[in-house]
């Protein structure tokens with residue numbers, strides 16, 4: 324049965340039997356002491372990274388099926404006018420040797436595509452927190468059977484293989500996302516770099532991650548089994564994972580048919596540890612550390628969210644809107660006070676100015692009246708002088 328993808332929201336589950344060789348989820352019951360095999364588990368991965376970094380190709384390679392339809396390269400950047408990051412959820416139910424995984428792959432096309440990418444990771448952070456919130460609300464219901472668990476267990480952050488280091492956008496987005504879920508940095512298109520420059524690039528990225536205090540997922544290494552410990556060491560030492568994505572089969576010089584990319588100079592193999600870390604990342608995600616990703620989400624990230632919410636909310640109370648936020652309210656109140664104070668001061672200044680003007684007008688009016696009276700008086704005097712004068716021709720008869 325073919326997978327469907329849905330650009331508008333959640334779609335119904337599609338049953339899928341993974342290819343005969345399988346992808347390794349059958350190993351999960353060995354790790355899962357707590358999760359009942361029959362019930363299976365929910366597992367959600369979010370893909371973040373700039374357009375064209377190879378997110379879709381990687382996921383389709385990982386699950387050996389076209390889980391997400393890739394965009395046409397010629398139209399990839401045409402949706403820049405939308406100005407928002409899309410959140411597309413692709414659901415699939417994977418079955419392998421009677422073990423079920425309800426897989427949710429959350430794709431985020433549009434990330435970092437615009438001229439102004441300020442805060443473009445906010446919808447992603449909101450999405451992750453909303454899943455915690457929805458789970459929290461369900462947990463608080465009297466009947467908790469059939470909980471829908473869409474909590475994100477891993478965020479694969481795709482880094483463009485530019486050879487320098489993380490871009491400021493990457494640093495800010497990774498900081499915000501790493502603080503709330505298991506962040507796994509991934510260098511895409513490893514075949515576009517030489518082994519030496521890839522090594523240097525990885526080092527620079529790790530240095531930036533440390534310098535900027537970005538929290539990334541660090542898988543537990545120690546185990547009672549020495550071979551497991553050594554495999555885990557191998558996985559950790561490869562971080563940040565450099566991957567090659569390709570669902571195409573090519574023929575290697577020695578005749579093997581492998582997943583890879585064919586170049587005039589040779590073949591870049593997906594599942595070859597000499598060429599990239601695909602196998603290590605796949606192992607971490609769906610073979611060796613799926614349980615740890617699920618547990619750390621539950622015990623660390625979700626628990627931190629739950630604790631933070633319980634400090635500011637009563638039991639069963641809805642999550643406050645951004646505008647109900649106490650900090651926001653305090654700021655609004657302070658702003659209102661400042662505004663009122665400013666208006667009051669301006670009003671006072673205006674009133675003083677007005678009364679000054681009135682006083683000045685009154686003073687001028689009084690002066691005018693006095694001048695007017697003086698003129699009248701002088702006129703009367705002139706008239707008196709004229710009538711009483713002997714030379715006045717009107718007095719001669």
Ligand SMILES: Nc1nc2c(ncn2[C@@H]2O[C@H](COP(=O)(O)OP(=O)(O)OP(=O)(O)O)[C@@H](O)[C@H]2O)c(=O)[nH]1
Nearest residue numbers: 374375376377378379380393394399432512567568
């Ligand atoms: N050389 C090389 N090209 C790759 C690799 N992975 C993907 N590509 C190519 O890169 C282009 C983009 O790949 P997508 O998987 O569609 O990228 P995306 O990150 O999903 O892009 P958006 O959906 O636009 O966000 C395609 O032409 C792929 O064939 C890789 O490992 N190496």
Ligand SMILES: [Mg+2]
Nearest residue numbers: 378379394432
């Ligand atoms: Mg894509």
